[in-house]
Amino acid sequence: MSSAASNVAAAGSGVRGDSGPGRRPPASPGGPPHSARVVRSASGAISVAAALVIWLALLGPVITLLMHISPGAARTALTSPGALEPLVVSVESGAVTLAVLLVLGTPLAWLLARGRLPFPRVWEAGLLLVLLLPPLVIGLLLVFMVGPFTPVGHGLEALHLSASNTFLALVIAQVYESAPYYVLGAQAAIGSVDPRLEQQAALLGDRPRRVLRRVTLPLAGPGLAMALAVAWARAMGAFGAVIIVAYHPYGLPLQIWTTLQETGLDSALPFAVVLLVVALPLPLAAYVWSARAQRRRRG
């Protein structure tokens, strides 16, 4: 090793010993007085207790659901003829919705994140507007936009399609309810990747597509997955817009609603469990993956 390298190694070893990330400063020998520690620990305990109460309150509906559902009622409801058809409809329409969001939403999110669009605030405001519109209102407006008596409706009719009470209408409603969640989440995920890392990869010989594969997607991946998972949960639970434009075919939310109307609360609860079981695994998996990726990066 050259003398220069030796110098650097020596300097580096000094730095290693000094303050590596994650090291805690040594405890002060004096420390705070006992009374201050007591007050601090008491206030800490109160904070934890308050947080626990809020957390349990937020989880209350799920806990209540699990407490009130009886295995017998669930078996009866789920084994009745055609009971699981809404599950199939929801999963299929949700998958198509995700595909649409991936194909159309990701480029938009990328353009927004990289500032490639003029007047970016206008674009973001448009997405926020869709996000803030009540789903029921979205449904009403979709009727006026893509209903059978509109130009779009006529166009669809020419293709032997309809955006009213069809699978297509269900997908459209789900896309409108979930798209802002995905695009804004994906924008944040892509925006979190430092463009200089992409430049660095390019200077090291990577073409843009290779940069995307080796740098952008791995770094934005956990955030993109979270955005996609949230969009999936929103699509699976879409109800307000769906009930207006796609009463048929039934998805799970409408199945819950009609069962509640026709046979009561006890019969509707099993379908609520099914909806949770179908909607939650993807977000949970995305969360676990994201947490693992973060932990791995921290080393």
Add this chain to the structure above:
Amino acid sequence: MLSAAVEVDRRDFLVCAELAVAPGERLALFGPSGAGKTTILEAVAGLVRPRRAQITLGGRVLTSTAPPRADVPPWRRRVGLLRQDPGLFPHLSVRANLAYGPGSDRHGQELGALAARLGIEGLLDAMPARLSGGQQHRVALGRLLLARCDALLLDEPYAGLDASLRRGLTDLVRTLVADRRVPSVLVAHELEEAQAFADQLAVLDHGVILQAGAPGEVVRQPASRRVAELVGYLGFVPVTRSRRPGPSGVHVLPGLDTEGRAAGDTLSGDGTGAGQEAFAVAGPVAGTVAPAEAAGPAARPGGEPATGIVAGIHPERVVPGAQPGRGLVLTGPLTVVRPSGAGWEAELMVAGHRITCRLPDRPEPDNGQLTVTALDPPLFGPGGTAVGQAEQDGAVGSSYGPGRTAP
């Protein structure tokens, strides 16, 4: 050889510069923040689109806005860029970062040997987040070297690191650049860093290279007052030479007569020893350079002598006491004394101008007056251009360095 002539539009000015760096040569682009230094590097790296440019590297045309046009994309330029943020990929281990470039083998001998040379052989399986700043820079440097870049561009890479680490890394880069025979360009806004790295220094301001040359030469013989200001000259004293003893202030200005004409113009035919005065500071004090108020009828209102000539005073080129044989003797009331590093910083007022000097010992004023000698101060004419220098070989006149300049 890296050769670049670029014009890049910026919001507030046009960056217009020419560089030529031979293999193994180290050029430092020095200038204030916002001078356009990084823009030049980015143009060479292909990250910004120039208005006009001709950039070649090792015989390859990277950018040419003149026919036949060329614009090689960044991924084909083989130009390495190291910024202040080392830009390690946070999702990859140190080993994977080092081997990121094309043709690098994660478990190859070259990687292991370079890691040992960089002092990071024990960190190959660590993630970048666990490394200190210096370690991250060494990994980033190793990554560029393993990628076999044909040129190395360093954009203030060590800002924020402590001084000893900076020195160590600078030495390392110098060694590696010399070994690999690649041209390298460092952007710096700290002169010491630029001097420690480079064998050629280019001073840049508002997108224009004001002077280029050997670092010592640029600092000792700035081509203009602006260059002098940028390389650390903090005081500028208006001067003119007079055979009449002046009341106080500035002594000795070889190379100028009382009318402020340059020595080479006036004194060459003088035959009475004046020529010796003009070209030899080492001789006895021949006269007094009067401050503005004592300059007689030629003085301008406001204290500037009619000549408009000023001497640049670098705080670190000042010695205590009157040593007329070595430069310009300055006397004035001491206004400020404060510790500075291992020595002292003093400020004195000379002809209404504040002069800062760094001295090894605490200055001892005489009745509140401090006398110091500025060593070989450069002289600047009314337009700010260098008109000479009070130095023993009597070099008078424009003092652009032998390197490339674009005044």
